[in-house]
Amino acid sequence: MVWPYEFTVCSVLKACGEEKALKSGRQLHGVIIKKMFKNDVFVGTSLVDMYAKCWEILDARIVFNGMRSTNMVTWTSIIVGYARKGLGEDAINLFRVMKRRNIIANNLTIVSILRACGSVGDLLMGREVHAQIVKKSILTNMYIGSTLVWFYCKCGEYNIASKVLQQMPLRDVFLWIAMISGCASLGHEAEALDFLKEMMEKV
Numbered sequence: 001m002v003w004p005y006e007f008t009v010c011s012v013l014k015a016c017g018e019e020k021a022l023k024s025g026r027q028l029h030g031v032i033i034k035k036m037f038k039n040d041v042f043v044g045t046s047l048v049d050m051y052a053k054c055w056e057i058l059d060a061r062i063v064f065n066g067m068r069s070t071n072m073v074t075w076t077s078i079i080v081g082y083a084r085k086g087l088g089e090d091a092i093n094l095f096r097v098m099k100r101r102n103i104i105a106n107n108l109t110i111v112s113i114l115r116a117c118g119s120v121g122d123l124l125m126g127r128e129v130h131a132q133i134v135k136k137s138i139l140t141n142m143y144i145g146s147t148l149v150w151f152y153c154k155c156g157e158y159n160i161a162s163k164v165l166q167q168m169p170l171r172d173v174f175l176w177i178a179m180i181s182g183c184a185s186l187g188h189e190a191e192a193l194d195f196l197k198e199m200m201e202k203v
Contacts, residue, residue, distance in 0.1 A: 006042060013046035017053035025050045029063075041067065045074040052081025076109045079116075088116035092125055105132070107141060114147045118154035126151050139167060146175040153182025158191075165195075171202065 009032065016025035029047055044067040051060035064070070064078045075098045082091035095113050098105065105113070110129060117126035130148060133139050139148075145168045152161035165171065165179050176199035183192035 006040060009043055010046040013043075013050045017050035020054050022054040022056065025054060039068055041069045041071055041074065045071065045077060048074060048081070049077040052077055052084070055085065057081050057085045057087065072103055072106060072109075075103055076106055076112075079109055080112045083112040083116040083119075086119060088118075088120035088122070091116035092120070092122060095125075107138065107144060110138075111144060111147045114144075114151045118151040121155055123155045123157070126155065139164075140169055142168070142170060142172050142175055146172075146178040149175060149178040150182060153178070153186060156186060158183065158186050158188060162191075171199075173199070 009028070012028060013025060015021070016028070025047075032043060032047070044063060047063045048060045048067075051057070051063065060078055060081050064074065067074065075094070079091050079094050079098070082088075082094065091113060095105070095109070095116075098109075110133065113129055114126060117123070117129065133144060133148065138144055145164065148164050149161045152158070152164065161179060161182055165175065168175060176195060180192050180195045180199070183189070183195060
């Protein structure tokens with residue numbers, strides 16, 4: 001039997017994750033261990049991502065902890081997995097370790113951590129992430145912007161959320177909806193209607 005190339009293995013694991021084909025992913029994992037591919041950072045990262053997308057975060061963590069080397073994508077995969085599972089504290093704790101090891105976060109990591117901070121009400125960490133966003137000049141990313149607005153509304157910081165909205169050079173529907181729904185959830189119905197009118201005029 002000719003063992004498939006690393007790229008093929010990673011592609012199949014990605015497909016298993018996207019399709020939530022956990023059984024197939026586990027079977028391939030078994031073959032990887034037998035063929036000693038477990039020491040490959042790209043295959044290991046693909047395994048972490050596959051398990052996380054299949055909602056098997058404990059299996060993802062076992063693979064993550066057993067990897068001899070990791071990279072930014074590996075850390076992002078496990079952090080995103082915890083955040084999607086609603087385990088905000090675990091995601092934030094991993095992010096702290098990631099920062100101590102000077103591993104640079106990408107946009108997906110930042111969005112996931114903001115959502116984790118919002119879910120557990122960690123305003124301090126969220127503000128730290130906001131400072132990083134400003135430092136990196138990536139506030140123009142509308143996905144990050146809308147998540148930041150959602151985060152501040154979730155933490156009851158309506159005024160800061162409004163300032164973030166005003167600072168965005170471009171505002172899409174998702175950004176406006178984040179602000180409008182945030183206002184409504186905080187009991188600012190009049191402001192929510194004002195933002196709705198503004199959205200209708202500008203979008």
